[in-house]
Amino acid sequence: xxxxxxxxxxxxxxxxxxxxxxxxxxxxGTTSHAQITLDSRGGSFEEAIKLMDLFRxxxxxxxxxxxxxxxxxxxxxxxxxxxxxxxxxxxx
Numbered sequence: 001x002x003x004x005x006x007x008x009x010x011x012x013x014x015x016x017x018x019x020x021x022x023x024x025x026x027x028x029g030t031t032s033h034a035q036i037t038l039d040s041r042g043g044s045f046e047e048a049i050k051l052m053d054l055f056r057x058x059x060x061x062x063x064x065x066x067x068x069x070x071x072x073x074x075x076x077x078x079x080x081x082x083x084x085x086x087x088x089x090x091x092x
Contacts, residue, residue: 001036003051007043007073012050019058035061036081042072052080 001018003011019034036055042048055062055077062081064070070078 004039007047009047011047012054035063037063038070038074039068040074041069042074045073048073048076051077055080
């Protein structure tokens with residue numbers, strides 16, 4: 001999944017709906033190998049906090065591509081993600 005553009009009110013709920021739809025919805029408290037790529041210059045700090053909480057809740061990995069930007073509120077949301085390697089989970 002990719003989240004691009006300004007972070008706006010309602011984005012966390014849109015992402016939650018997308019994550020919980022489909023064949024294998026993500027469940028709170030479980031470790032997933034799902035990943036969200038961020039590309040945003042920022043936006044609503046309050047919504048970024050909600051995204052950060054959501055990413056932690058469903059243990060989703062966050063990523064920023066080499067040619068992408070993640071400033072201001074985006075960086076806050078990014079910190080809710082994790083990185084999984086073979087041995088363990090790392091949180092920013």
